[in-house]
Amino acid sequence: MIKPLTGNYAAAWGARLARVGVVSAYPITPQTTIVEKLAEFIERGEMDARIIRVESEHSALSAAWGAALGGVRAFTATASHGLLYMHEMLWWAAGSRIPLVMAVVTRTIGPPWNIWTDHSDIMGQRDTGWLIMMSEHNQEVLDSIIQMFKISEDPKVFLPGIVGLDGFILSHTTEPVDIPDQDVVDRFLPERRQPYILKPGDPLIMGNIPSDLRDNVKMRWDIHRSQERAKGVIRDVDREWAKLTGRSYGGLVERYRCDNAKYHIIGMGAWVGDMKEAVDILRDMGYGIGLVKVRYVRPFPGEEIAETLASSKGVIVFDRSVSPGSAGPLYLDVLSHAYIHGVRVPIQNVLAGIAGIDVGYDDIIGGVTMFINALEEGRWPLPSKIQWYFGGGEWWP
Amino acid sequence: MSTERYLPLARPVVGVSGKTGTWRIERPVINYSKCIKCGLCWLYCPDNVIEIVEGSAEYVKIDYDYCKGCGICSNVCPTKAISMVPEG
Structure with missing residues (x-):
């Protein structure tokens, strides 16, 4: 029904x-x-x-x-x-x-x-x-x-x-x-x-x-x-x-358009819907990008994430919260488990949507293209591997 | 790897913390001639050391091994039948 x-x-x-x-x-x-x-x-x-x-x-x-x-x-x-x-x-x-x-x-x-x-x-x-x-x-x-x-x-x-x-x-x-x-x-x-x-x-x-x-x-x-x-x-x-x-969510993670993906977005929660839209548009623009939707934070899907990231050239993790004095908690888990499984890849953290700031697919595209362009032009890391996004195109290290 | 499950469970037994009656500085002493067998001391005792002995002239019995001498029984007794006497 x-x-x-x-x-x-x-x-x-x-x-x-x-x-x-x-x-x-x-x-x-x-x-x-x-x-x-x-x-x-x-x-x-x-x-x-x-x-x-x-x-x-x-x-x-x-x-x-x-x-x-x-x-x-x-x-x-x-x-x-x-x-x-x-x-x-x-x-x-x-x-x-x-x-x-x-x-x-x-x-x-x-x-x-x-x-x-x-x-x-x-x-x-x-x-x-x-x-x-x-x-x-x-x-x-x-x-x-x-x-x-x-x-x-x-x-x-x-x-x-x-x-x-x-x-x-x-x-x-x-x-x-x-x-x-x-x-x-x-x-x-x-x-x-x-x-x-x-x-x-x-x-x-x-x-x-x-x-x-x-x-x-x-x-x-x-x-x-x-x-x-x-x-x-x-x-x-x-x-x-x-x-x-007839409904499967992939268990701990869902991989969206990860086949042949060169770069990866990682996110969790409702804005993953916007991230999927961003991936579709970025694919149309020629970016070889996929998305890993984290469903479970605990237990953390370290194996699945490391397996997906093993062939990645760059990863951008969107966190909707921050541990002040460290980084976004999702980023920290991704980083740790990639390292535990021997995966070495540039991983960027974006702290966005904090305090309920609205983040749409266009904001995600902005962050992702900035990261990928920096990587491809040899400018990564950007001023900081942990960047804050305030909405409206405003980025702070 | 062990298949045993580790649960924070225990069975209640008498005196797991030792003879806590030695902590007492005042001892509740019952004057049975004043006791009206209302059972309030039994109900209020926070350490469950007061026992009701049905049919006995000594209607309530205190287990001094574990009574810490808090005085609540004396306080709630409506006929002041329980007095707190300093331990010697």
Whole structure:
């Protein structure tokens, strides 16, 4: 059934089709309409779930996690400052190894107050142990929520997962979305699995002080190993979903027009749509360019990226957030994993779209041609390998 | 590579932190003639060291091995049946 849905309504549909039993959330722009829609589904009797209303995001995730610890498929959603307020509980949820899914509608972090999208909030969660992905469009939001439950509840993984979508660009923009039939999702998503359940009459302590610190290290090692194993699960789940719905996203990455590409763009999130348009135009202009769309930030697809970049003559990584004093976080991961796999290629970082600055395909073409021309004329590196873009053709090192 | 899963789980057991009763500087002492068997001390005890003994004249029993002497039981007792006595 194809319906016009905003990204937020697509997220709510994903949670409904996954037969979520508990929803806990606190309102924050631009997330709020996800839980509003879920409340509407529940109120109408279309979804068999309970809503837990809380006084903060810290409690929103605590309550969703508590429900998940008790054996229920649980869901929450947040953004920006709300996600930062939850940050401590993200560590508890991942460390407990309890499957759980959260939608993060990306939004700039203040000061100053700003409701528009950038990726500072979601990228600030990279070390928590959660699986983290970003969507390009509303269909991918719906499909990824359902997939994330399956990945999160796989015994090879048993980690919570975030499905990210850009605030307003996806969250409040309507697109035609194919809503799969409930029986298709039921066939895809098995009964909930989790490593243990907290229940009355069977007292269990989660997270007590370890008697041997090496046990603590082993728990952290096990999270890292499970993230590595999740890569295979993510690829399998993508293939299985494609068999049922005809839609495949490539697993951890999607390669767009990478055949015979001499240069590569790497990006993540809604503006990948603009990047695809830029690639089409650049190809028409004679530039041999391809795009690597990063879907999963954690686990990071180091192998796929290194394999694609092995034959590249130059790479430009667009980051929608920055780690001040270092560089864009996506760039840093690309750089590290290229190096780990022995790939030596010029890699340029562009920090753009930060604070919600609108970036269109023409801005991307401007940055890419500047980089490629500098490379071909022997002028690279440009004044800096990390360049800022402020919109309107304004570049600063 | 080990296939064992490493979970932060434990089973609750008595006295994992040792005899915490030695931390006590004041001891709650019950005057059973004043006790009205309301069970508030049992309900409020944060360390779960007060036990109700049904049918006994000594209706509540304190486990002094683990009672830290916080005084909450004495504070909530409606008949002031529990007094805090300095440890010797």
